[in-house]
Amino acid sequence: MENLQVDFKSFFVNSVGNGSKTLFWKEHWIGNDKLCNLFPRLFKLELDPDVSVRERMTLNAEGLFNWKWSRAIPRRAVRELEALVNILSSAKIDNGSVDKVLWSLDLNHGFSVKGLSKVIDDQLLFEFSSHQETIRNTVVPKKVELFAWRAIKKKLPIRVELDNRGIDLHSTRCPLCDDSLESVDHTLIFCSHAREIWERIFKWWNMGSFNYYTINELLVENNHSVPMSSIGNSIWLAIKWIGAYFIWKNRNNKVFRNKAWNGPVALNEIQAISYDWIANRLKGKNMDWLTWISNPAVYLNLV
Ligand SMILES: [Zn+2]
Known part of the structure:
Protein backbone atom coordinates (compact mmCIF):
# COMPACT_ATOMS: atom_id res chain seq x y z
CA MET A 1 0.00 0.00 0.00
CA GLU A 2 3.01 2.30 0.22
CA ASN A 3 2.76 5.14 -2.30
CA LEU A 4 -0.47 3.82 -3.61
CA GLN A 5 -1.30 5.69 -6.77
CA VAL A 6 -4.86 6.86 -6.55
CA ASP A 7 -6.57 8.06 -9.67
CA PHE A 8 -8.79 10.78 -8.36
CA LYS A 9 -10.19 11.37 -11.81
CA SER A 10 -12.34 8.41 -11.03
CA PHE A 11 -14.15 10.50 -8.45
CA PHE A 12 -17.45 11.19 -10.01
CA VAL A 13 -20.68 13.00 -9.80
CA ASN A 14 -23.23 10.92 -8.06
CA SER A 15 -26.50 11.36 -6.35
CA VAL A 16 -27.99 9.49 -3.49
CA GLY A 17 -31.12 11.52 -2.78
CA ASN A 18 -31.85 10.93 0.87
CA GLY A 19 -29.58 7.89 0.95
CA SER A 20 -32.17 5.38 2.11
CA LYS A 21 -31.65 3.08 -0.89
CA THR A 22 -27.86 3.22 -0.99
CA LEU A 23 -25.68 0.95 1.12
CA PHE A 24 -23.22 3.04 3.11
CA TRP A 25 -20.30 0.60 2.95
CA LYS A 26 -21.03 -1.73 0.05
CA GLU A 27 -22.10 0.59 -2.73
CA HIS A 28 -20.00 3.19 -4.47
CA TRP A 29 -21.58 6.52 -3.64
CA ILE A 30 -18.74 8.81 -2.52
CA GLY A 31 -14.99 8.78 -2.92
CA ASN A 32 -13.35 6.69 -5.62
CA ASP A 33 -14.42 3.28 -4.38
CA LYS A 34 -16.80 1.56 -2.02
CA LEU A 35 -16.16 2.69 1.55
CA CYS A 36 -15.63 -0.94 2.64
CA ASN A 37 -12.61 -1.02 0.30
CA LEU A 38 -11.32 2.42 1.23
CA PHE A 39 -11.63 1.90 4.96
CA PRO A 40 -11.25 -1.86 5.57
CA ARG A 41 -10.33 -1.56 9.25
CA LEU A 42 -13.42 0.46 10.01
CA PHE A 43 -15.60 -1.85 7.94
CA LYS A 44 -14.50 -4.80 10.08
CA LEU A 45 -15.70 -2.94 13.15
CA GLU A 46 -19.11 -2.13 11.65
CA LEU A 47 -22.01 -3.88 13.40
CA ASP A 48 -24.40 -3.52 10.46
CA PRO A 49 -22.54 -4.06 7.15
CA ASP A 50 -25.72 -3.45 5.15
CA VAL A 51 -26.60 -0.14 6.78
CA SER A 52 -27.92 2.57 4.43
CA VAL A 53 -26.26 5.91 3.79
CA ARG A 54 -29.25 7.62 5.30
CA GLU A 55 -29.11 5.73 8.54
CA ARG A 56 -25.36 6.08 9.05
CA MET A 57 -25.40 9.77 8.19
CA THR A 58 -28.28 10.61 10.50
CA LEU A 59 -27.09 12.53 13.49
CA ASN A 60 -28.04 11.18 16.89
CA ALA A 61 -29.43 13.22 19.80
CA GLU A 62 -25.98 14.59 20.59
CA GLY A 63 -25.49 15.73 17.00
CA LEU A 64 -22.97 12.96 16.28
CA PHE A 65 -22.85 10.54 13.38
CA ASN A 66 -24.81 7.43 14.10
CA TRP A 67 -21.89 4.99 14.24
CA LYS A 68 -22.36 1.43 15.44
CA TRP A 69 -18.97 -0.11 16.13
CA SER A 70 -18.49 -3.55 17.60
CA ARG A 71 -15.88 -2.12 19.93
CA ALA A 72 -13.88 1.02 20.61
CA ILE A 73 -11.92 2.25 17.59
CA PRO A 74 -8.34 1.03 18.02
CA ARG A 75 -5.57 3.54 17.64
CA ARG A 76 -4.44 2.18 14.26
CA ALA A 77 -7.89 2.84 12.77
CA VAL A 78 -8.18 6.39 14.03
CA ARG A 79 -6.56 7.87 10.92
CA GLU A 80 -9.04 5.97 8.77
CA LEU A 81 -11.87 7.42 10.79
CA GLU A 82 -10.45 10.91 10.48
CA ALA A 83 -10.16 10.52 6.70
CA LEU A 84 -13.65 9.05 6.43
CA VAL A 85 -15.15 11.93 8.39
CA ASN A 86 -13.23 14.37 6.21
CA ILE A 87 -14.98 12.94 3.20
CA LEU A 88 -18.37 12.71 4.85
CA SER A 89 -18.19 16.20 6.31
CA SER A 90 -18.51 17.56 2.79
CA ALA A 91 -21.37 15.36 1.71
CA LYS A 92 -24.87 16.42 2.33
CA ILE A 93 -27.85 14.21 2.52
CA ASP A 94 -31.08 15.71 1.37
CA ASN A 95 -33.66 14.55 3.86
CA GLY A 96 -36.49 16.00 1.81
CA SER A 97 -35.66 13.32 -0.79
CA VAL A 98 -37.20 15.50 -3.48
CA ASP A 99 -34.02 17.12 -4.74
CA LYS A 100 -31.03 14.98 -5.29
CA VAL A 101 -27.77 16.27 -3.99
CA LEU A 102 -24.94 16.09 -6.45
CA TRP A 103 -21.32 16.52 -5.78
CA SER A 104 -18.34 16.35 -7.97
CA LEU A 105 -14.72 16.28 -7.18
CA ASP A 106 -12.57 18.75 -9.02
CA LEU A 107 -9.05 17.45 -9.14
CA ASN A 108 -6.39 18.08 -11.69
CA HIS A 109 -4.13 15.14 -11.13
CA GLY A 110 -3.90 11.84 -9.44
CA PHE A 111 -1.46 12.03 -6.57
CA SER A 112 0.53 9.73 -4.46
CA VAL A 113 -0.65 8.95 -0.98
CA LYS A 114 0.39 6.44 1.62
CA GLY A 115 -2.97 4.83 1.87
CA LEU A 116 -6.22 6.68 1.93
CA SER A 117 -5.88 7.82 5.51
CA LYS A 118 -3.92 10.69 4.00
CA VAL A 119 -6.67 11.95 1.78
CA ILE A 120 -6.75 15.60 2.57
CA ASP A 121 -9.70 17.83 2.66
CA ASP A 122 -8.38 20.57 0.41
CA GLN A 123 -7.89 18.01 -2.32
CA LEU A 124 -11.45 16.95 -1.93
CA LEU A 125 -13.33 19.75 -3.45
CA PHE A 126 -17.00 19.09 -3.35
CA GLU A 127 -19.34 21.34 -5.14
CA PHE A 128 -22.95 21.25 -4.24
CA SER A 129 -25.30 21.80 -7.08
CA SER A 130 -28.14 22.51 -4.71
CA HIS A 131 -29.13 25.97 -3.55
CA GLN A 132 -26.19 26.59 -1.25
CA GLU A 133 -25.68 30.12 -0.11
CA THR A 134 -22.21 31.19 -1.04
ZN1 LIG B 1 -1.36 26.77 16.49
Whole structure:
Protein backbone atom coordinates (compact mmCIF):
# COMPACT_ATOMS: atom_id res chain seq x y z
CA MET A 1 0.00 0.00 0.00
CA GLU A 2 3.01 2.30 0.22
CA ASN A 3 2.76 5.14 -2.30
CA LEU A 4 -0.47 3.82 -3.61
CA GLN A 5 -1.30 5.69 -6.77
CA VAL A 6 -4.86 6.86 -6.55
CA ASP A 7 -6.57 8.06 -9.67
CA PHE A 8 -8.79 10.78 -8.36
CA LYS A 9 -10.19 11.37 -11.81
CA SER A 10 -12.34 8.41 -11.03
CA PHE A 11 -14.15 10.50 -8.45
CA PHE A 12 -17.45 11.19 -10.01
CA VAL A 13 -20.68 13.00 -9.80
CA ASN A 14 -23.23 10.92 -8.06
CA SER A 15 -26.50 11.36 -6.35
CA VAL A 16 -27.99 9.49 -3.49
CA GLY A 17 -31.12 11.52 -2.78
CA ASN A 18 -31.85 10.93 0.87
CA GLY A 19 -29.58 7.89 0.95
CA SER A 20 -32.17 5.38 2.11
CA LYS A 21 -31.65 3.08 -0.89
CA THR A 22 -27.86 3.22 -0.99
CA LEU A 23 -25.68 0.95 1.12
CA PHE A 24 -23.22 3.04 3.11
CA TRP A 25 -20.30 0.60 2.95
CA LYS A 26 -21.03 -1.73 0.05
CA GLU A 27 -22.10 0.59 -2.73
CA HIS A 28 -20.00 3.19 -4.47
CA TRP A 29 -21.58 6.52 -3.64
CA ILE A 30 -18.74 8.81 -2.52
CA GLY A 31 -14.99 8.78 -2.92
CA ASN A 32 -13.35 6.69 -5.62
CA ASP A 33 -14.42 3.28 -4.38
CA LYS A 34 -16.80 1.56 -2.02
CA LEU A 35 -16.16 2.69 1.55
CA CYS A 36 -15.63 -0.94 2.64
CA ASN A 37 -12.61 -1.02 0.30
CA LEU A 38 -11.32 2.42 1.23
CA PHE A 39 -11.63 1.90 4.96
CA PRO A 40 -11.25 -1.86 5.57
CA ARG A 41 -10.33 -1.56 9.25
CA LEU A 42 -13.42 0.46 10.01
CA PHE A 43 -15.60 -1.85 7.94
CA LYS A 44 -14.50 -4.80 10.08
CA LEU A 45 -15.70 -2.94 13.15
CA GLU A 46 -19.11 -2.13 11.65
CA LEU A 47 -22.01 -3.88 13.40
CA ASP A 48 -24.40 -3.52 10.46
CA PRO A 49 -22.54 -4.06 7.15
CA ASP A 50 -25.72 -3.45 5.15
CA VAL A 51 -26.60 -0.14 6.78
CA SER A 52 -27.92 2.57 4.43
CA VAL A 53 -26.26 5.91 3.79
CA ARG A 54 -29.25 7.62 5.30
CA GLU A 55 -29.11 5.73 8.54
CA ARG A 56 -25.36 6.08 9.05
CA MET A 57 -25.40 9.77 8.19
CA THR A 58 -28.28 10.61 10.50
CA LEU A 59 -27.09 12.53 13.49
CA ASN A 60 -28.04 11.18 16.89
CA ALA A 61 -29.43 13.22 19.80
CA GLU A 62 -25.98 14.59 20.59
CA GLY A 63 -25.49 15.73 17.00
CA LEU A 64 -22.97 12.96 16.28
CA PHE A 65 -22.85 10.54 13.38
CA ASN A 66 -24.81 7.43 14.10
CA TRP A 67 -21.89 4.99 14.24
CA LYS A 68 -22.36 1.43 15.44
CA TRP A 69 -18.97 -0.11 16.13
CA SER A 70 -18.49 -3.55 17.60
CA ARG A 71 -15.88 -2.12 19.93
CA ALA A 72 -13.88 1.02 20.61
CA ILE A 73 -11.92 2.25 17.59
CA PRO A 74 -8.34 1.03 18.02
CA ARG A 75 -5.57 3.54 17.64
CA ARG A 76 -4.44 2.18 14.26
CA ALA A 77 -7.89 2.84 12.77
CA VAL A 78 -8.18 6.39 14.03
CA ARG A 79 -6.56 7.87 10.92
CA GLU A 80 -9.04 5.97 8.77
CA LEU A 81 -11.87 7.42 10.79
CA GLU A 82 -10.45 10.91 10.48
CA ALA A 83 -10.16 10.52 6.70
CA LEU A 84 -13.65 9.05 6.43
CA VAL A 85 -15.15 11.93 8.39
CA ASN A 86 -13.23 14.37 6.21
CA ILE A 87 -14.98 12.94 3.20
CA LEU A 88 -18.37 12.71 4.85
CA SER A 89 -18.19 16.20 6.31
CA SER A 90 -18.51 17.56 2.79
CA ALA A 91 -21.37 15.36 1.71
CA LYS A 92 -24.87 16.42 2.33
CA ILE A 93 -27.85 14.21 2.52
CA ASP A 94 -31.08 15.71 1.37
CA ASN A 95 -33.66 14.55 3.86
CA GLY A 96 -36.49 16.00 1.81
CA SER A 97 -35.66 13.32 -0.79
CA VAL A 98 -37.20 15.50 -3.48
CA ASP A 99 -34.02 17.12 -4.74
CA LYS A 100 -31.03 14.98 -5.29
CA VAL A 101 -27.77 16.27 -3.99
CA LEU A 102 -24.94 16.09 -6.45
CA TRP A 103 -21.32 16.52 -5.78
CA SER A 104 -18.34 16.35 -7.97
CA LEU A 105 -14.72 16.28 -7.18
CA ASP A 106 -12.57 18.75 -9.02
CA LEU A 107 -9.05 17.45 -9.14
CA ASN A 108 -6.39 18.08 -11.69
CA HIS A 109 -4.13 15.14 -11.13
CA GLY A 110 -3.90 11.84 -9.44
CA PHE A 111 -1.46 12.03 -6.57
CA SER A 112 0.53 9.73 -4.46
CA VAL A 113 -0.65 8.95 -0.98
CA LYS A 114 0.39 6.44 1.62
CA GLY A 115 -2.97 4.83 1.87
CA LEU A 116 -6.22 6.68 1.93
CA SER A 117 -5.88 7.82 5.51
CA LYS A 118 -3.92 10.69 4.00
CA VAL A 119 -6.67 11.95 1.78
CA ILE A 120 -6.75 15.60 2.57
CA ASP A 121 -9.70 17.83 2.66
CA ASP A 122 -8.38 20.57 0.41
CA GLN A 123 -7.89 18.01 -2.32
CA LEU A 124 -11.45 16.95 -1.93
CA LEU A 125 -13.33 19.75 -3.45
CA PHE A 126 -17.00 19.09 -3.35
CA GLU A 127 -19.34 21.34 -5.14
CA PHE A 128 -22.95 21.25 -4.24
CA SER A 129 -25.30 21.80 -7.08
CA SER A 130 -28.14 22.51 -4.71
CA HIS A 131 -29.13 25.97 -3.55
CA GLN A 132 -26.19 26.59 -1.25
CA GLU A 133 -25.68 30.12 -0.11
CA THR A 134 -22.21 31.19 -1.04
CA ILE A 135 -19.90 34.16 -1.39
CA ARG A 136 -18.46 35.53 -4.57
CA ASN A 137 -15.23 37.06 -5.69
CA THR A 138 -14.71 36.82 -9.42
CA VAL A 139 -10.94 37.27 -9.28
CA VAL A 140 -10.29 33.94 -7.55
CA PRO A 141 -10.98 30.39 -8.76
CA LYS A 142 -14.07 28.61 -7.55
CA LYS A 143 -12.09 26.37 -5.21
CA VAL A 144 -10.78 29.40 -3.29
CA GLU A 145 -14.28 30.86 -3.13
CA LEU A 146 -15.54 27.58 -1.76
CA PHE A 147 -12.71 27.37 0.75
CA ALA A 148 -13.41 30.90 2.01
CA TRP A 149 -17.08 30.06 2.36
CA ARG A 150 -16.31 26.95 4.37
CA ALA A 151 -13.85 28.84 6.57
CA ILE A 152 -16.45 31.53 7.27
CA LYS A 153 -19.02 28.85 8.10
CA LYS A 154 -16.40 27.02 10.21
CA LYS A 155 -16.93 23.95 8.05
CA LEU A 156 -13.36 22.76 7.92
CA PRO A 157 -12.42 19.31 9.22
CA ILE A 158 -10.34 20.75 11.97
CA ARG A 159 -9.73 18.88 15.21
CA VAL A 160 -12.23 20.75 17.38
CA GLU A 161 -14.93 20.35 14.72
CA LEU A 162 -14.21 16.63 14.34
CA ASP A 163 -14.33 16.28 18.10
CA ASN A 164 -17.74 17.99 18.09
CA ARG A 165 -18.87 15.37 15.59
CA GLY A 166 -17.97 12.62 17.99
CA ILE A 167 -14.64 11.61 16.57
CA ASP A 168 -12.37 10.57 19.35
CA LEU A 169 -9.03 12.05 18.35
CA HIS A 170 -5.90 11.52 20.36
CA SER A 171 -5.57 15.29 20.60
CA THR A 172 -7.63 18.37 19.80
CA ARG A 173 -4.65 20.67 20.17
CA CYS A 174 -3.17 22.61 17.26
CA PRO A 175 -0.77 20.25 15.44
CA LEU A 176 1.43 23.21 14.54
CA CYS A 177 2.05 25.07 17.79
CA ASP A 178 0.49 22.72 20.39
CA ASP A 179 -0.36 25.91 22.28
CA SER A 180 -4.10 25.92 21.95
CA LEU A 181 -7.12 23.92 20.80
CA GLU A 182 -7.26 23.62 17.05
CA SER A 183 -10.26 25.70 16.01
CA VAL A 184 -10.84 27.46 12.69
CA ASP A 185 -10.10 30.85 14.29
CA HIS A 186 -6.93 29.56 15.85
CA THR A 187 -5.59 27.94 12.69
CA LEU A 188 -6.36 30.80 10.31
CA ILE A 189 -5.77 33.81 12.60
CA PHE A 190 -4.25 33.26 16.03
CA CYS A 191 -1.72 30.47 15.51
CA SER A 192 1.80 31.86 15.46
CA HIS A 193 2.35 29.99 12.18
CA ALA A 194 -0.61 31.72 10.54
CA ARG A 195 0.36 35.13 11.92
CA GLU A 196 3.82 34.80 10.46
CA ILE A 197 2.33 34.35 7.00
CA TRP A 198 -0.19 37.17 7.47
CA GLU A 199 2.56 39.53 8.55
CA ARG A 200 4.52 38.71 5.43
CA ILE A 201 1.45 39.29 3.24
CA PHE A 202 0.56 42.58 4.95
CA LYS A 203 4.12 43.80 4.62
CA TRP A 204 4.17 42.83 0.92
CA TRP A 205 1.00 44.91 0.38
CA ASN A 206 2.13 47.73 2.64
CA MET A 207 -1.10 47.34 4.63
CA GLY A 208 0.27 47.97 8.10
CA SER A 209 0.17 45.37 10.83
CA PHE A 210 -2.09 42.35 10.88
CA ASN A 211 -4.88 43.19 13.30
CA TYR A 212 -7.77 40.80 12.86
CA TYR A 213 -9.64 38.88 15.51
CA THR A 214 -12.46 37.12 13.69
CA ILE A 215 -12.82 35.22 10.43
CA ASN A 216 -15.63 37.57 9.44
CA GLU A 217 -13.52 40.69 9.87
CA LEU A 218 -10.75 39.07 7.90
CA LEU A 219 -12.58 37.31 5.07
CA VAL A 220 -15.92 39.11 4.77
CA GLU A 221 -15.94 42.71 5.91
CA ASN A 222 -12.83 43.98 4.16
CA ASN A 223 -12.53 47.07 6.36
CA HIS A 224 -9.36 49.00 5.79
CA SER A 225 -8.20 52.57 5.89
CA VAL A 226 -6.58 52.48 2.45
CA PRO A 227 -8.71 53.95 -0.37
CA MET A 228 -9.33 51.39 -3.13
CA SER A 229 -11.20 51.12 -6.40
CA SER A 230 -13.83 48.44 -6.64
CA ILE A 231 -11.45 46.13 -8.53
CA GLY A 232 -8.77 46.94 -5.95
CA ASN A 233 -11.19 45.94 -3.25
CA SER A 234 -11.81 42.56 -4.90
CA ILE A 235 -8.08 42.04 -5.33
CA TRP A 236 -7.30 42.77 -1.67
CA LEU A 237 -10.12 40.51 -0.50
CA ALA A 238 -8.86 37.83 -2.91
CA ILE A 239 -5.35 38.09 -1.45
CA LYS A 240 -6.72 37.48 2.04
CA TRP A 241 -8.74 34.46 0.84
CA ILE A 242 -5.70 33.09 -0.93
CA GLY A 243 -3.61 33.70 2.21
CA ALA A 244 -6.09 31.72 4.31
CA TYR A 245 -6.25 29.00 1.63
CA PHE A 246 -2.47 28.59 1.72
CA ILE A 247 -2.35 28.58 5.51
CA TRP A 248 -4.85 25.70 5.44
CA LYS A 249 -2.89 23.94 2.71
CA ASN A 250 0.32 24.23 4.72
CA ARG A 251 -1.46 22.98 7.81
CA ASN A 252 -2.54 19.90 5.88
CA ASN A 253 0.92 19.37 4.45
CA LYS A 254 2.28 19.43 7.98
CA VAL A 255 -0.40 17.15 9.44
CA PHE A 256 -0.67 14.59 6.65
CA ARG A 257 2.77 14.68 5.05
CA ASN A 258 4.90 15.99 7.86
CA LYS A 259 6.23 18.77 5.65
CA ALA A 260 7.98 21.54 7.54
CA TRP A 261 6.21 24.90 7.77
CA ASN A 262 8.11 27.49 5.78
CA GLY A 263 6.85 31.09 5.86
CA PRO A 264 9.11 32.58 3.17
CA VAL A 265 8.34 29.73 0.74
CA ALA A 266 4.63 30.09 1.48
CA LEU A 267 4.78 33.79 0.66
CA ASN A 268 6.55 33.06 -2.64
CA GLU A 269 3.87 30.54 -3.53
CA ILE A 270 1.12 32.96 -2.62
CA GLN A 271 2.70 35.69 -4.75
CA ALA A 272 3.13 33.42 -7.76
CA ILE A 273 -0.24 31.74 -7.71
CA SER A 274 -2.23 34.87 -6.87
CA TYR A 275 -0.52 36.63 -9.79
CA ASP A 276 -1.45 33.78 -12.12
CA TRP A 277 -5.04 33.67 -10.97
CA ILE A 278 -5.68 37.40 -10.77
CA ALA A 279 -3.82 38.50 -13.92
CA ASN A 280 -5.63 35.75 -15.79
CA ARG A 281 -9.02 36.98 -14.60
CA LEU A 282 -8.24 40.64 -15.21
CA LYS A 283 -7.00 40.16 -18.75
CA GLY A 284 -6.28 43.46 -20.43
CA LYS A 285 -5.63 45.24 -17.14
CA ASN A 286 -1.89 45.42 -17.69
CA MET A 287 -0.42 43.71 -14.71
CA ASP A 288 3.22 42.82 -14.49
CA TRP A 289 5.08 40.43 -12.26
CA LEU A 290 7.80 42.76 -10.98
CA THR A 291 5.30 45.37 -9.86
CA TRP A 292 3.21 42.59 -8.36
CA ILE A 293 5.95 41.41 -6.03
CA SER A 294 7.57 44.79 -5.30
CA ASN A 295 4.72 47.28 -5.16
CA PRO A 296 1.36 45.50 -5.51
CA ALA A 297 -0.49 48.33 -3.76
CA VAL A 298 -0.68 50.20 -7.08
CA TYR A 299 -3.24 47.59 -8.15
CA LEU A 300 -5.56 48.70 -5.37
CA ASN A 301 -6.47 51.67 -7.58
CA LEU A 302 -6.96 49.62 -10.72
CA VAL A 303 -10.13 50.56 -12.56
ZN1 LIG B 1 -1.36 26.77 16.49
